Amino acid sequence: MNDPVITVDGVRVSYDERTVLENVSLTVDAGTFVGIVGPNGAGKTTLLQTINGVTAPDDGTVTIQGKSVQKASAREIAQRVGTVPQEAPSGFSFPVRDVVAMGRHPHRSRFDRSDPQTAITRAMERTETVALADRTIDTLSGGERQRVRIARAVAQETPALVLDEPTASLDIAHQVRTLELVQSLVNEGKAAVAAIHDLDLAARYCDVVAILSGGTILDSGPPAAVVTPSTIETAYGESMDVHVHQNPVTKTPSVTTIDERTTDLN
Amino acid sequence: MGRWKRTGWWILWLLLAFVATVVWSVTVGPVSIDPLTVCKILLNAIGIPTSIGVHSTSVGGTALSVPGIDLGFVHPFSFAVSQSDRVIVTRIRLPRIALAATVGFGLATAGTVMQGLFRNPMADPSIIGVSSGAAVGAVAMLVLPIALPFGVPLIAFLGAIVTAFGVYLLASSDGRTPVATLLLAGVAVQTFLGAVVSYLLLHAGESVETVLHWLMGDLAAATWSDVVVAAIGSGTAFCVLVGYSRDLNVLLLGEEQAITLGIDVERTKQVLLGLASLATAAAVAVAGVIGFVGLIVPHMLRLVVGPDHRILLPTSALSGAIFLVATDTLARSGPAQLPVGIVTAALGAPFFLYLLRNREVHQL
Numbered sequence: 001m002n003d004p005v006i007t008v009d010g011v012r013v014s015y016d017e018r019t020v021l022e023n024v025s026l027t028v029d030a031g032t033f034v035g036i037v038g039p040n041g042a043g044k045t046t047l048l049q050t051i052n053g054v055t056a057p058d059d060g061t062v063t064i065q066g067k068s069v070q071k072a073s074a075r076e077i078a079q080r081v082g083t084v085p086q087e088a089p090s091g092f093s094f095p096v097r098d099v100v101a102m103g104r105h106p107h108r109s110r111f112d113r114s115d116p117q118t119a120i121t122r123a124m125e126r127t128e129t130v131a132l133a134d135r136t137i138d139t140l141s142g143g144e145r146q147r148v149r150i151a152r153a154v155a156q157e158t159p160a161l162v163l164d165e166p167t168a169s170l171d172i173a174h175q176v177r178t179l180e181l182v183q184s185l186v187n188e189g190k191a192a193v194a195a196i197h198d199l200d201l202a203a204r205y206c207d208v209v210a211i212l213s214g215g216t217i218l219d220s221g222p223p224a225a226v227v228t229p230s231t232i233e234t235a236y237g238e239s240m241d242v243h244v245h246q247n248p249v250t251k252t253p254s255v256t257t258i259d260e261r262t263t264d265l266n
Numbered sequence: 267m268g269r270w271k272r273t274g275w276w277i278l279w280l281l282l283a284f285v286a287t288v289v290w291s292v293t294v295g296p297v298s299i300d301p302l303t304v305c306k307i308l309l310n311a312i313g314i315p316t317s318i319g320v321h322s323t324s325v326g327g328t329a330l331s332v333p334g335i336d337l338g339f340v341h342p343f344s345f346a347v348s349q350s351d352r353v354i355v356t357r358i359r360l361p362r363i364a365l366a367a368t369v370g371f372g373l374a375t376a377g378t379v380m381q382g383l384f385r386n387p388m389a390d391p392s393i394i395g396v397s398s399g400a401a402v403g404a405v406a407m408l409v410l411p412i413a414l415p416f417g418v419p420l421i422a423f424l425g426a427i428v429t430a431f432g433v434y435l436l437a438s439s440d441g442r443t444p445v446a447t448l449l450l451a452g453v454a455v456q457t458f459l460g461a462v463v464s465y466l467l468l469h470a471g472e473s474v475e476t477v478l479h480w481l482m483g484d485l486a487a488a489t490w491s492d493v494v495v496a497a498i499g500s501g502t503a504f505c506v507l508v509g510y511s512r513d514l515n516v517l518l519l520g521e522e523q524a525i526t527l528g529i530d531v532e533r534t535k536q537v538l539l540g541l542a543s544l545a546t547a548a549a550v551a552v553a554g555v556i557g558f559v560g561l562i563v564p565h566m567l568r569l570v571v572g573p574d575h576r577i578l579l580p581t582s583a584l585s586g587a588i589f590l591v592a593t594d595t596l597a598r599s600g601p602a603q604l605p606v607g608i609v610t611a612a613l614g615a616p617f618f619l620y621l622l623r624n625r626e627v628h629q630l
Contacts, residue, residue, distance in 0.1 A: 052526045078528030085523050092518045092573045102516050106528025110509050156527075 003030040005160050005191035006051055006081075011060035013046050020046045021057070022215045028191040028208075030159065033183060034220075035196045035206030039236050042212045044195035045086075045164055051193065052162045053077040064160055078106035082153030084163040087146065093136040096148050100124055103155030123155035127181060143174035150181060161185065163194035167201060179205040203227045204252045211235050227253040273577045280584040284367070287588050291363050291595040292355055299351050306345035307355045313339030365488040365496060366594040366606070367587040369549040370559055372500025374586020376542040376549075377560025378567075378579055379507055382514045383538050384445050391546040391560035394452040394539065398459035399429025400550040401481060405466045408477050418480070419495065419551040426547035429455060434539060443535060445521075483556030483607030485594050492552040499548020503541040504583055510538060511575035518573065556590070556607045558614035563589055565618070 006028040013021040020043045028034045036044050049055035050062050053069050062069040064080040072080075082103070100123055104116045124130045129151045132144060140148065146166065153161060163182065167175040175198070183205055186192050196202040202209050203223035210220035213235035219226050229242045232255060236242075241258040292304045317338030376391035384393060392398065403425025404418045414421060433455050437448040463481070470477050479486075513534050517524045521531045546560070567582045590606070597609040 049522075054522050054525050073528075074525050074530045075528040078526060081526070083523070083526035085526070088520065094515070094518075094573060098515070098574065102512075102519070102527055105512060105516055108512075110512075152527075162526075 004028070005030050005065055006193060007061075007063045008047070008050065009061050009063075011047075011050055011057040011062060013043070013050060013055060013057050020215055021050070023060070024212075024215070024217055025060075026193075026210060026217065026220070028160070028193050030189050030191050031186060032191055032207045033186040033205065034191075034193045034208045034210060035202035035223075036193065036210050036212055037196055037199055037202050037235075038212035042235075043215045044212055047212065048083075048162050048164050048193065048195055051160070052081045052083045075106050078156065078158075080158050081160045081162055082156035082158040084146075084149050084153045084161070084166055086164045087142065087169045093138045095134055095136055096129060096140070096151075097124070097133040099137050099148055100129070100151045100155050103152040106156065119155050119157060123151045123157075126154055126185075127151040142169050143171065143177075146170060146174065146178055147181075150178070154185065159189075159191060161190050161192040163192065165195055165197065167196065167198060175201060199227060199232070199255045200247070200252075203254070204247070204250050223253055227255065269574070269577065273580065276571060276577060276581050277584065280581060280588065284584060284588050284591075287591050287595075288363055288367070291366075291591050292359050294595050294599050295354070295359060297351075297354055299355065303347055303351055304355065306343075306347050307352055309343040310341060310345055310347065310352075311356060311360075312343060313341050316340045361490050361493060362485050362488040362594065362598075363591055364490075364493045365485050365553060366590045368493055368496040368500055369485070369553045369556065370563075370586040370588070370590025371583045372496060372503065372545040372549040372586075373556065373560035373590070374563040375500060375504045375507060375579065375583045376546045377586075378564040378575070378582040379514065379538050379542040380560070381564055382518060382575060383535065383542075384449060385518060385520075386445075386449065387565065388561075389449070390557075391542060392456075392550075392555075394433040394448060394543065395429040395455040395459065396426045396543050396546045397550050397555045398456045398463070399432075400426035400547060401463050401555055402429075402459050402466075404480050404551075404554070405463050405470075405477050408473050408480065409466045409470045419492070423547050423551035426550055427543065429459065430539070430543040430547070434536075442532060445535075448539075479605050480554040481607075482605035483554040483610070484605040485553055486598070486603060486605075488552075496548050496552050500545045500583075503545035504579075507538070507541055508579055510534070511579050514538070514575040514579075515573070554605070554607065556610055558610045558618070559586055559590055562614050562618050 004027045006026070008024060008026040011021055011024045012019065024047060026034070026047070036047060038044055046055055050057050051069065053072070053074060056070055064077070067076065067080065069077055097120065100120050101116070103123065104119055108116065124133060127147045127150050129144070129147050132140060132148065137145065137148060161182070166178050166182065170178060179201060182192055182194065196206070206223060208220060209223045209226045211218045211226060211231055218235055219231045227244060229244050232242045232244070233240060243256045243258060244253050245256070246252070247254040289301055289304050289308070292308070293299050293301055315337045319336040319338070321336055373391050380389040380391055380393050381387060383389070400422040403421035407414070407418050407421045433448065433451050434443060436455070437443050437451040467474065467477060513529055516527050516529055517531070517534070524531050549556070563586045564578070564582045567578055567585055571577050571581050590610070593609045593613060594606040597604045597606040
């Protein structure tokens with residue numbers, strides 16, 4: 001498929017004196033899952049924020065299906081980009097159904113008092129959160145809460161999906177379950193872009209991996225082409241020794257890091 | 267659909283409680299009037315506008331004439347009641363009760379919105395300095411030898427609005443107004459204005475008692491025109507804010523998530539702050555500084571009906587009205603009439619501590 005949904009072109013973002021992103025370009029097509037990997041502080045979250053309209057770039061453009069994010073209202077962006085935010089403490093106790101219903105917010109006028117049940121129920125069925133509908137969000141486990149956040153973004157019914165560290169605080173079972181859910185949403189035609197720390201998971205589930213380091217994209221392409229010892233060492237620092245092999249089960253690249261001290265001991 | 271039914275029932279019950287509180291309140295006073303008579307007088311007072319006419323009044327002996335509207339009323343009830351009872355109820359007690367109700371309604375509305383917007387359980391209607399600004403205006407007016415048309419209420423109202431606007435500007439930079447900055451700027455400005463009020467108090471002389479009554483919130487001098495001022499302020503704010511209940515819910519997730527769910531966060535903040543401050547300013551202007559209503563009533567209701575502003579906002583507003591009518595009745599029922607602010611704080615603070623010890627008040 002060659003139908004660009006998200007187009008990031010020459011984006012620069014700086015906070016005060018510090019440049020966070022420099023000349024970043026990225027395209028995410030419909031039906032494609034792009035994983036952004038890179039060290040802490042590389043600018044992954046900032047890049048996602050330029051796509052969902054939270055951060056306005058100083059330079060460059062971001063468009064969603066040809067619509068400029070900088071020129072669009074928050075509402076217009078939210079009708080096109082659904083966001084699954086990072087795990088954060090929830091200081092309130094809304095029932096799950098109400099949280100998912102918030103995904104319909106950008107589609108409803110202020111005086112619309114109807115209950116858009118179909119979209120909400122569909123999103124909950126899709127994410128297997130129906131059984132949680134009447135529980136309050138603060139009583140759920142981390143994995144359940146993550147599914148509810150995804151359900152909310154699915155209820156937005158947007159062509160583009162942005163996920164910030166969707167697997168960060170999950171156990172291995174929920175990590176796989178979450179990424180498989182994203183993958184199946186992508187197979188239905190959504191364009192998804194996620195910041196992912198775990199290189200193996202990124203390589204296994206994403207169609208395209210983009211390595212971000214020091215505010216620029218070092219390399220992007222199919223996982224097997226990008227996840228190589230040389231790019232990883234460049235991205236994460238030369239002091240590391242990296243071994244990449246093909247995982248015998250998933251047939252995708254798997255990364256093992258070898259600390260210099262460990263090698264010295266051998 | 268379930269939520270609508272639930273909201274409807276809550277509003278119905280609270281309205282009944284409100285009517286009961288008002289009837290009880292009217293019976294209380296130096297001359298005791300039995301509840302049945304009170305009901306008769308209240309029903310007699312109901313008027314349905316049936317005709318409309320226009321008249322002109324000339325203002326201050328000038329040639330300027332102001333058109334006014336005459337409404338013709340039909341009173342469906344005419345029970346026989348004694349003239350003296352009728353005058354006591356409609357001229358003395360009802361204006362004060364109506365003012366307590368509208369002020370309580372407005373303060374609880376503003377408090378609910380401020381707590382939601384700031385995501386901070388200690389936020390109250392005056393968090394951005396509205397009451398302090400009103401206090402400086404009112405105290406200056408009472409202490410200094412100045413006279414202006416509309417007197418204390420107008421100056422208090424202007425002081426409130428100017429302060430709220432000033433705090434907002436102080437906390438804004440690059441078109442963004444972080445709520446944490448807003449909160450701290452509010453605290454700083456309140457401290458500064460508190461010093462101004464204290465300084466003015468030193469020079470209050472004979473007017474010190476009037477000033478203290480105003481600073482503790484007093485409904486004793488209530489008139490129907492005060493009621494109109496408070497009702498316009500809280501009514502306008504409430505009606506618009508109800509339309510923002512879903513935005514308030516989404517804002518509880520945090521500003522960043524609110525943006526990704528399509529909320530123009532900065533604009534919404536301006537609307538919410540502006541309306542909540544308007545309701546507070548109107549209330550403070552006519553009733554003085556009444557603490558705790560806007561702080562604890564929303565907390566109580568949040569514990570009972572949950573955090574959803576679609577049900578929280580109307581139930582809080584009605585409960586605020588009930589709470590202030592009830593506390594003001596207590597304030598005027600003792601041998602010495604107390605400013606209502608003393609009663610709300612004296613009853614409110616222990617109750618708040620009780621909530622703090624027994625419930626999870628750390629959540630919004």
